[in-house]
Amino acid sequence: MGSVIIGMDPHKRSATIEIIDHREHVLRTGRFGTDQDGYQRMLAVGHAHPQRVWAVEGTQGIGRHLAQRLVADGQTVVDVPAKLSARVRVFATGQGRKTDPVDAHSVAVIALRTKGLRQVEIDGTTAALRLLVDHRDELGHARTQTVNRLHRLLLELLPGGAKKFLSAAQARILLASVRPRDVVSRTRRRLAADLITELDRIDKRIKTADTELRELVAATGSTLLELTGIGPSGAARLLGDIGDISRFADKGRFASWNGTAPLEASSGDQRRHRLSRAGNRRINRVLHIMAIVQLRHDTEGRAYYRRKLADGKTNMEAMRCLKRRLSDIVYRVMVRDAHRGAAGPGGHMGAAPDSSAADPIPMVSTSDKSLPEPCACRKPHPSWSGRVTNINPVAAYAQGSARQDGWPCYCDWPTSA
Secondary structure (H helix, E strand, O other): OOOEEEEEEEOOOEEEEEEEEOOOOEEEEEEEEOOHHHHHHHHHHHHOOOOEEEEEEOOOOOOHHHHHHHHHOOOOEEEEOHHHHHHHHHHHHOOOOOOHHHHHHHHHHHHHHOOOOOEOOOOOHHHHHHHHHHHHHHHHHHHHHHHHHHHHHHHHHOOOOOOOOOOHHHHHHHHHOOOOOOHHHHHHHHHHHHHHHHHHHHHHHHHHHHHHHHHHHHHOOOOHHHOOOOOHHHHHHHHHHHOOHHHOOOHHHHHHHHOOOOEEOOEOOEOOEEOOOOOOHHHHHHHHHHHHHHHHOOOHHHHHHHHHHHOOOOHHHHHHHHHHHHHHHHHHHHHHHHHHHOOOOOOOOOOOOOOHHHOOOOOOOHHHOOOOOOOOOOOOOHHHOOOOOOOOHHHHHHOOOOOOOOOOOOOOOOOOO
């Protein structure tokens, strides 16, 4: 990794660093501001060591702004997950008490002793996707608030109010039928007219944002939009928050990260799993919306959901199984897109055999395993007929990817999940 490791505990306005050598000897510590002067002083301290690696905790969160500035200045930066640094902190101090110097030391030790940490790169299209999808979500929240305020006024102006899903044009027609007779009604009508104008403006901005998201997602070469239930906002959220899909060694770890993998709560001979409330909730929401759309249409997701109901599962349990299966499909599509982007001029994959994106057999704890697992019949799906000629369906299904859209076959998966 280098002669020294510079561990950093980042904050919004300050950063605490600790420099250690390959024997974990502390060479220097310090606290610096994140303004221009403080950042330059911190950078000068690092330049005193020609061979150095900066280890920053949470480069996808609070540490992103400092990590990106360091990378832009030509520094080598690795991402240290907060979960790993927390373990070192507990082992080193005997308790979980947090201080900035202790956190910086834990980050440095993790970077020194852990192999395979992700190296931070300059944010490109993923940063633009995150910005646009955050803007799109804010517009959606603003529209919901505007419609709620409009419903409150229309309930006083019209008997029974308006229908739940209301557009600006429909609300304008309803308001035109109102004939106020007193000052209160006239005030309500004027405020409702202002809200309708605001709603129309928000709808136009949402339409423009969706168009920009669709174009940007298409520019990345992603095929997520081909999946039923994934729109421009959902695809942009997946690409922006996930970034490099190869950082997940298999679909089980991806499901654990997004909160769709059930947690084992077995005891003795009783085997059971419970709902995981951890993980990235924004990605979990995208998968939930995807599942809802799948249930509204004649899709294999709905057929899978009904088979789970026939097996005796409740509606919520069947929905959780469906979301878990959709997580596998999204993972497989993103890995396929990444391989296509890494293909050479002749169309051959450029990934090495030991690539983390090759989806090896999961060597993880029970809570992270790919649940529910594929069936053992290895029956190829009829849709393979005439679609792909250079792949053996049975062999491909044995690897868990007999179909391009992710559904292995018509057979069901075990109900243990």
